[in-house]
Amino acid sequence: MAPPDVVQRIEQLRHLINYHNYRYYVLAQPEISDEEYDLLFRELQQLEQQYPELITPDSPTQRVGAPPAEGFAKARHPEPMLSLDNVTSSEELWAWRERFMKLLPQGTQVSYVVEPKIDGLTVVLHYENGLFTLGATRGDGFVGEDITNNLRTIRSLPLRIPLDPDGPPPPARLVVRGEAYISNADFERFRAEQEKLGHKFTSPRNTAAGALRNLDPKVAASRPLDLFLYHIVVIEGAESPPATQWEALHYLRDLGFPVALDYCRHFDDSEFDALIQYCVDWVNEKDRLPFVVDGLVIKIDELALHDVLGHVGRVPRWAVAFKYPAEQAITRLLDIVVEVGRTGVLTPRAVLEPVFLAGATISSATLHNEDYIIEKDIRIGDMVIIRRAGEVIPQVLGPVKALRTGEEKVWRMPQTCPSCGEPVVRYPGEVAYYCENTACPAQLVRRVAYFASRPAMDIEGFGPKQAKLLCDKGFIKEIADIYTLKAHREELLALEGYGEKKVTNLLNAIEASKQQPVTRVLTAVGIRFVGPIIAQLLLDHFRSIDALAQASEEDLAAIEGVGPRIAQSVRAWFSHPANQRTIARLRSYGLQMALPEEKPEPDALPLAGMTFVITGTLPSWTREEAKAIIQQYGGKVTNSVSRRTSYLLVGENPGSKLQKAQQLGVPTMTEEDLRAMIGLQ
């Protein structure tokens, strides 16, 4: 007995597939990509294989195509238009060969033709005594639509055969199967032209199918349709009908049909290995072809064997389609978890119901960022389409909204870091959230390595390798622990490659780094956007880390060279209690927390605002030295005495300046007086 949720799922899939069949085949307005459609179809096939009792005659898997659209006349095919079994691996190709070989007498001569499987719209063309009389779509495999008038617009379709009067004489009746398509180059041109007119076309295949299934032949005439024929369905009254598929392809070409012979290959059974290699290697060729293909078709060349082998169900035994492994799958999104990268960026990751895809079991995929999840409206519990191309991390392309039950949950980025629990921030113009906690375990190694690096504390012999080792050993749990490493001296000596000299050098270098200027300390703690230059700029203004820590976002943003982004980042960083603890610890170990005391401001100097004139020989200073000292303490020195002169500095043998000063009432002073005034011994 099938579980109820399987029954429900099968019904849901049938409903969906029927709906999309209708959009695709009847309206020629598909809503989902061919890949998405295939995924739904394959899932239904798999479930029905598992629970055959649930197969009903009206299941979409039980018919080959879709019913003819109302409006076209129906055209019954002289023989069912079969579809092919798909294989995706060399093992399956060998298995296919083994299956039909068992049905053939020992020693039967077998060879193969390998043809490209062009991704277009299947067409069936009828010729009576060389005249094109009817063209039909494949429809449901038994009855198609009469699209003769649309097909007539395709210029490569011969309206009479042979095209060349010297070609083979026409058979009394010929029915051929082929594929109508639009080449990549033609499609690109057409798409670009149409886009200017506001029309959107998504793929060559849909564009071709839409045109041929339009009731107005003018639509088909306006599109760059082309054709390849590849299979003789019926041939009557031919002089010497082809005996092999290889001959048939040449015969069709000689009659004037477009045939993809340039892309077809013939292999003997003894070359089956080479045939498989050709199929496998072809994955690299397919994208270089001038048209879209979705695989290769391998056919037994001997047409007589086709009749011998027949078909099983609606699938012939004498041919198989080789497709490249699916790169997309559909599965359930069980949960979204957040991971913290080494740089503190928070990345949402999809937890998936395990699904086999492109050679691996996938249970996890990337979701990029919160905006992506919102934009695609991805919810926990959704059936999602995932893609895996090559070795890259699988990604979630989006939900299949039609499969929603209403139980799905909308997800938003948590506001705290899953690694350390501190609040996370997002900067204007960025999609990512960051954890800026200096002590966040997820970021420890990178933060420690950065702290010790050349632009930061520049600790000799302390690179990323050492950072990783010391963190892994548990000696460093946050960056401030670098300064307690000396407590682990014995354990360090026990590490491989850490001799007495190396450990001593490392610990000495750490000790010496305490003298590094505060600019390096501010750089080293790793505030986002604050490198050495911004650190210098901030400290020129605030002079100490304490003052900087008190600054408001407005104060910070007002500094030239510091934008709102840096201001927000600095403010956010200092408001983390964990970061405040880091600063406190670094201070307690003796690191520099402020710029050194400098000359006070000019108006605080003892001689500020005073003007001096010097006369005579001073006891210990030359004129030049006296001038420099006065200037150093904020005073000015001029050459002549005026009412604005504050003091006349008088030495031995003064000149006329003394007289002038006395006349103007300018006070005089000795070198000793000046020394006392500025506190200089």
Ligand SMILES: [Zn+2]
């Ligand atoms: Zn964190």
